[in-house]
Amino acid sequence: xxxxxxxxxxxxxxxxxxxxxxxxxxxxxxxxxxxxxxIVTRGLKREYDMGGEIVRALRGVDLAIRRNEYVxxxxxxxxxxxxxxxxxxxxDTPNGGEYWLNxxxxxxxxxxxxxxxxxxEIGFVFQTFNLxxxxxALQNVELPLVYAxxxxxxxxxxxxxxxxxxxxxxxLTHRPNELSGGQRxxxxxxxxxxxxxAILLADEPxxxxxxxxxxxxxxxxxxxxxxxxxxxxxxHEPDIAAHARRVIVLRDGVIASDERREQFxxxxxxxxxx
Amino acid sequence: xxxxxxxxxxxTQLRVQKLKSFFTLLGVxxxxxxxIAVVSVVNGMARYVEQDFAGKFLGVNxxxxxxxxxxxxxxMTEAQWKALQRRPPITAEDAYAVREALPAGARWAIxxxxxxxxxxxxxxGGPQVVAQxxxxxxxxxxxxxxxxxxxxxxxxxxxxxxxxxxGQAVAEEYFPGLDPIGRxxxxxxxxxxxxxxxxxxxxxxxxxxxxxVFGPFLSPMRRVTNARVNLYGVVVQGQxxxxxxxxxxxxxxxxxxxxxxxxxxxDDFALESSQSALTQWxxxxxxxxxxGVVLPAIGLVVGAIVIMNIMLVAVAERxxxxxxxxxxxxxxxxxxxxxxxxxTTLSVLGAALGVALGVGLxxxxxxxxxxxxxxxxxxxxxSVGLGAGVGxxxxxxxxxxxxxxxxxxxxxQE
Numbered sequence: 001x002x003x004x005x006x007x008x009x010x011x012x013x014x015x016x017x018x019x020x021x022x023x024x025x026x027x028x029x030x031x032x033x034x035x036x037x038x039i040v041t042r043g044l045k046r047e048y049d050m051g052g053e054i055v056r057a058l059r060g061v062d063l064a065i066r067r068n069e070y071v072x073x074x075x076x077x078x079x080x081x082x083x084x085x086x087x088x089x090x091x092d093t094p095n096g097g098e099y100w101l102n103x104x105x106x107x108x109x110x111x112x113x114x115x116x117x118x119x120x121e122i123g124f125v126f127q128t129f130n131l132x133x134x135x136x137a138l139q140n141v142e143l144p145l146v147y148a149x150x151x152x153x154x155x156x157x158x159x160x161x162x163x164x165x166x167x168x169x170x171x172l173t174h175r176p177n178e179l180s181g182g183q184r185x186x187x188x189x190x191x192x193x194x195x196x197x198a199i200l201l202a203d204e205p206x207x208x209x210x211x212x213x214x215x216x217x218x219x220x221x222x223x224x225x226x227x228x229x230x231x232x233x234x235x236h237e238p239d240i241a242a243h244a245r246r247v248i249v250l251r252d253g254v255i256a257s258d259e260r261r262e263q264f265x266x267x268x269x270x271x272x273x274x
Numbered sequence: 275x276x277x278x279x280x281x282x283x284x285x286t287q288l289r290v291q292k293l294k295s296f297f298t299l300l301g302v303x304x305x306x307x308x309x310i311a312v313v314s315v316v317n318g319m320a321r322y323v324e325q326d327f328a329g330k331f332l333g334v335n336x337x338x339x340x341x342x343x344x345x346x347x348x349x350m351t352e353a354q355w356k357a358l359q360r361r362p363p364i365t366a367e368d369a370y371a372v373r374e375a376l377p378a379g380a381r382w383a384i385x386x387x388x389x390x391x392x393x394x395x396x397x398x399g400g401p402q403v404v405a406q407x408x409x410x411x412x413x414x415x416x417x418x419x420x421x422x423x424x425x426x427x428x429x430x431x432x433x434x435x436x437x438x439x440x441g442q443a444v445a446e447e448y449f450p451g452l453d454p455i456g457r458x459x460x461x462x463x464x465x466x467x468x469x470x471x472x473x474x475x476x477x478x479x480x481x482x483x484x485x486x487v488f489g490p491f492l493s494p495m496r497r498v499t500n501a502r503v504n505l506y507g508v509v510v511q512g513q514x515x516x517x518x519x520x521x522x523x524x525x526x527x528x529x530x531x532x533x534x535x536x537x538x539x540x541d542d543f544a545l546e547s548s549q550s551a552l553t554q555w556x557x558x559x560x561x562x563x564x565x566g567v568v569l570p571a572i573g574l575v576v577g578a579i580v581i582m583n584i585m586l587v588a589v590a591e592r593x594x595x596x597x598x599x600x601x602x603x604x605x606x607x608x609x610x611x612x613x614x615x616x617x618t619t620l621s622v623l624g625a626a627l628g629v630a631l632g633v634g635l636x637x638x639x640x641x642x643x644x645x646x647x648x649x650x651x652x653x654x655x656x657s658v659g660l661g662a663g664v665g666x667x668x669x670x671x672x673x674x675x676x677x678x679x680x681x682x683x684x685x686x687q688e
Contacts, residue, residue: 086682124602
C-alpha cells in the first residue's frame with residue numbers, strides 16, 4: 001500500500017515476525033528474549049476480585065511483538081483488551097505469567113520501577129488525549145522529560161523537535177482548548193515519542209475523532225511505523241485495526257487470532273467482526 | 275522531579291486560581307499577621323520598659339526603700355499579702371536615719387504620694403492627680419525640670435511653705451487658658467501656691483506623668499499624702515550601678531538595725547530598683563510572648579485545616595491529571611513532592627502576606643495607641659518557618675493520597 005503523506009516516501013515494510021518465531025520465543029519460559037523482541041508475554045494472567053467474585057480478565061496470553069512491528073489489538077468489550085493494554089503499558093501488574101518489555105522482566109517490578117519503565121519505554125496515546133488543560137502544547141510534551149530529569153533547556157529543545165515532527169511547530173504555546181481534536185492528538189503523539197520509547201501504545205487513538213481526522217492520525221502512525229517505531233494500538237474498530245500490519249484479536253481473555261493485515265481484512269469481509 | 279520544578283508548577287497552579295488561593299491562605303495570613311503584630315507590641319513594650327520606664331519613671335542608678343514592693347506582677351497568696359501588710363511602716367525617722375548612714379555624694383529624697391482630687395476656682399472637678407510630698411533632691415534624682423516658674427528652694431523646703439510645682443496636664447486641666455504661676459491649687463481644702471510647671475514627660479503604661487503635683491515634704495502636703503501613716507518611699511541614687519549596689523547594702527543594714535532583725539531573718543521592707551522592676555517585667559514578658567505565640571497558633575491551625583481541605587479537593591479535581599502524570603513516568607514521590615510543594619508554597623505565600631500585614635498592623639497600633647511597637651526579626655523567621663511547617667503538615671495527607679492513586683482508575687476518572 002502507499003501512503004501519500006509519508007515524508008520519506010514508501011519504504012519497504014519491516015518483515016513481520018512469523019508464527020514459528022513467536023512460538024519459539026514465547027515457549028522458553030523464564031529466559032530473556034532476544035533483543036529484537038520488544039514485548040513478550042508468557043501465560044499472562046490477570047484476575048480481579050469483584051466483591052468476592054473472581055473475574056478472570058486474562059486467562060493466559062502468549063504474545064510476542066518484534067521491534068518495528070505495527071500491531072493492532074482488537075476484541076469486543078469484555079475480551080480483556082483494556083486489561084492487556086494496561087499490563088503492556090505497565091500501569092498494572094499481572095497475577096501470573098511473565099511480561100518482558102525490551103529485555104526487562106517487568107511483571108515483578110515495584111511501583112516506582114514501573115514508573116521508570118513507563119517513562120523510558122512506553123509512549124501512551126489515549127482516546128481522550130489526556131493533555132493537561134492549563135499547560136501549553138510545549139509544556140505537555142516536556143512532561144515525560146521532566147520526570148526523566150532532563151535539564152530545562154534540553155527539554156525545551158527536544159519537545160520543540162517532537163512537536164515539529166507532528167507538524168505543530170507553530171502551535172508550541174497553544175493550550176489544548178485552542179487546538180482541534182486532531183491537533184490535540186498530535187500533541188499527545190509528540191508527548192508519547194519525546195522520550196524515544198520502545199513502544200508507542202495507543203488506546204483507541206481515534207475514538208474521539210471524526211473519520212477525516214482519524215485518517216490523519218492513522219497516517220501519522222503509519223509514518224512512524226515506517227521509520228522504525230514499534231506501535232501497538234488497541235481498538236475495537238476493524239477499519240482502524242486494518243491500518244496496522246498485524247492484527248491480534250482477543251476473546252474471553254485469550255488470543256483468538258493473530259494474523260497479517262491482509263488475512264484479517266479478507267476475513268472480516270466475509271464475516272463482519274463483532 | 276526537582277523541587278524547583280514542583281514549586282514552579284505550584285505557582286502556576288496558584289496563578290490560575292487566584293481567588294481560591296487567596297481564601298486558602300487567609301487563615302495562615304491572619305495567624306501570622308497577629309503573630310507579628312502581637313510580638314512587635316510586646317517587643318516594643320519591652321524596649322519601652324527596659325529603656326524609658328526604668329530610666330525615666332524609676333530613675334537611673336536609683337532604688338527606693340518601701341514598706342512593700344510597689345511593682346508586683348507575680349502571684350501572691352492571701353497569707354503572703356497579709357504578711358506584707360503586717361510589716362512596720364517606713365517613717366520619716368527611718369528616712370532621716372538612712373540619710374545619716376549614706377556617704378557623701380549619694381543623693382537622697384523622701385517621696386510620699388497619694389491620689390487626690392484637687393480644686394481650683396477656675397474649673398469644676400477634674401481628673402485625679404498624684405499629690406507628692408518630697409524633699410528637694412527628688413527633682414535631681416528624677417531629672418525633673420520646670421518649663422515655667424521654678425522649683426521650690428531649700429528654704430521653702432526647710433520651713434515647709436505651701437507651694438507646689440505641677441505637671442503640664444494639671445496646668446492645662448485646672449488652669450485652662452491661664453498662667454498658673456502665682457495661682458492657688460487646693461487639695462483636701464489646703465491651699466497651695468503654684469510656683470512652677472514641669473516640662474512635659476508623657477505617660478508610662480497609661481499613667482500620665484504630667485498629672486502630678488509636688489510640694490515640700492515639710493509643708494502641709496505631708497498631711498495631704500498621709501505621710502504619718504507610712505512613707506511611700508525613700509529614694510536613693512548612686513553615681514553608677516556599682517555605687518547603687520553599695521548604697522543598697524548600707525540602707526539594708528541601717529533598716530535591719532532599726533527593725534532589730536537578727537541574722538537569718540528576712541528583710542521586712544523592700545528595696546526596689548529599676549533592676550527589680552525589670553526582673554518583674556521579664557517574668558511577665560514571658561507570658562505575653564507566649565500569648566502572642568499561642569493565640570496566632572490557633573489561626574495557623576485553622577489555616578492548616580483549610581489548606582488540607584483545599585488540597586484534598588485539588589487532589590480529587592485533578593485525579594485525572596495525576597493519572598496522566600503517572601502514565602508518563604511520575605513516581606509516587608514525584609506526585610507527593612508536587613502536592614507538598616503546592617501546599618507549602620501556598621502557606622509560605624500566606625505567611626509572607628501575613629508578615630507584611632503584621633508589620634503594617636504594628637505601625638497602625640503604634641500610631642493609634644500609646645503602645646510602642648517594634649517588629650522582632652525572629653518573629654518574621656518564625657512566621658515563615660511556621661508557614662512552611664503548616665504547608666507541609668497540611669499537605670502531607672492529601673499529597674500521600676494523591677501519590678497512592680492507582681494510575682488506571684485515575685486515568686478513567688471523568
